[in-house]
Amino acid sequence: MPEDLSPIAGASPARIARLAAGAEAAYRAARPQTLARLAQPNDFLGGVPMHWMKDWPQPFPMLVARATEATIEDIDGNLLDDFCLGDTGSMYGHSPAPVAAAIRAQADRGLTYMLPTSAALDCAALLSERFGPMRWQIATTATDANRFALRVARAVTGRPKVAVFDGCYHGTVDEAMIALDATGRTVARPGLVGQTADLTLTGTALPWNDLAALDAALATGEIAAVLTEPVMTNSCMVLPAPGFLEGVRDLCTRHGALLILDETHTQSSGWGGYARGHGLGPDMLVVGKCIAGGLPTAVWGMTEATADRFAAYDATRPSGHSGMGTTLSANPMQFACLRATLAEVATPAAHARMETGAARLAEGLTAAIRRHGAPWHVARVGARVEFICHPTPLRDGAEARLAHHPALEAAVHAALVARGCLIAPFHNMMLVSPVTTAAQIDRLTAAFDAVLADLFGAQE
Incomplete structure (x- = not known):
């Protein structure tokens, strides 16, 4: 059966594959200590304490050394702007x-x-x-x-x-x-x-x-x-x-x-x-x-x-x-x-800062989507922002399933990590905390813009 080369949410499979491969290579090169530590045997089922810790799009788990405010540092010293925030568990920042x-x-x-x-x-x-x-x-x-x-x-x-x-x-x-x-x-x-x-x-x-x-x-x-x-x-x-x-x-x-x-x-x-x-x-x-x-x-x-x-x-x-x-x-x-x-x-003032930052993020992501002509859109509820690989807002769970493109989303997530930005692994969710800075938001929107350029920009 011939390989299906039809676009996925507007992006060619070849470009998605190149984006994913480049992100994987960068991730591996930046984490020699992590690789060495994971190579040592341990008695966890599947090598991790919770099975979904292997569900991130990276080729192997990140081992975190510390997290402060809205930044995570792994054991290799890589710093990431954290917009996952423990999938809402640390929505107000790490260790307030x-x-x-x-x-x-x-x-x-x-x-x-x-x-x-x-x-x-x-x-x-x-x-x-x-x-x-x-x-x-x-x-x-x-x-x-x-x-x-x-x-x-x-x-x-x-x-x-x-x-x-x-x-x-x-x-x-x-x-x-x-x-x-x-x-x-x-x-x-x-x-x-x-x-x-x-x-x-x-x-x-x-x-x-x-x-x-x-x-x-x-x-x-x-x-x-x-x-x-x-x-x-x-x-x-x-x-x-x-x-x-x-x-x-x-x-x-x-x-x-x-x-x-x-x-x-x-x-x-x-x-x-x-x-x-x-x-x-x-x-x-x-x-x-x-x-x-x-x-x-x-x-x-x-x-x-x-x-x-x-x-x-x-x-x-x-x-x-x-x-x-x-x-x-x-x-x-x-x-x-x-x-x-x-x-x-979790004060009213903290939520006001989150709202302002999330609006900035949503505007930046939307501008990048329009600039590159991607058939995607952005949804926001307060401090929660999500890019969705579908041109229009969704009505129900059935439409949401059709708008979910695992290979494409995994490549985007991995490419953002390679550019120093961490978002939620299970969907395209980003959270803005009270301690997330404007500089962090702008770095994420710039990284997202660069990823869309790789997916939708002119061929070299």
Whole structure:
């Protein structure tokens, strides 16, 4: 069969291959110590402590020596402007000074003791001030927080199913590991490891931006909750159509289902997150990743009305395991970092700086795309920016899948790393932190412009 030489999102396969090869050669040449260290045997499965650490587009993992503010340095001394920021985990910059100080202070007072602290009580008020009045609980990851929130939703509604949107991201929650196939049928996501349970018994997948489909699903009376991000963020960024989220809120109310908003990524929208900024009024809210400045922490809250419903359910529940909570969650180190982040790091002024920097980045990337005539576009939600290898904004998860071009995106990512800029490995996401400088943003836009010149410029 002849090789397919048709363009990929406007770029020729030959140019993509040359870009990737050049980036790989540069990466290898710049990291002799890394190569030597990785050549030594270790007992991690696949050689790394988490399997997705091998999913970056580089030929071998980068070994980080240190990270400060919005810069990463590897063990070979290479410095990179960091726009990945731990895929949102370090959205406010690496080791913010108030968080580092809180860690040092709490380390002398104990790491975990399964009892609350005064700082814990402070955090509840700070969370409600930030995101709106809620009754809060603490988890270690947003996956856990989503899982626990779904238990509460099923408990108070007495219904079995959860509705999510095709292409969504909610960590590794089983109910969200579903998708729509070509016929519009809910199926387990391809690639799941060791999956035996029928996920369609507990979850229904729906197309994003389709209120009629949501209405029909909720009309069955089976749906306990709609779990959604305010913006689709992990399948190429897909924004809500005007009125869509307000429609989701109205339909949930009409059909008696809870609305759970997962703001783990969209807290980049601004101080208070997307839901508060747009007046969406969820019944439950989940926020994770950078909420405690990078220390593993997530929060989940419910309105007072939902909390009252759960209290009535809980009063009749037999004693025993609830299926919610883990031993090391809500530990004093989490609260020390959470309080420092909410009170001193993730301030309105910090978010204003992020917004200004992200606007600068989006404008620079868009200008480069137009200059080179690439059939791409840029999407932005607050401090979160993404270039998408498709000419127009996307409507749903199906369109997002068609706009995803792994070989092309991997080549662009690798070429940016070769030019000293790190972006997220799983999609084309870039974050601007409060400590990201204008010079760093300009270096990224210049590197992106150079990459597009290699892909779309005149032939030599």
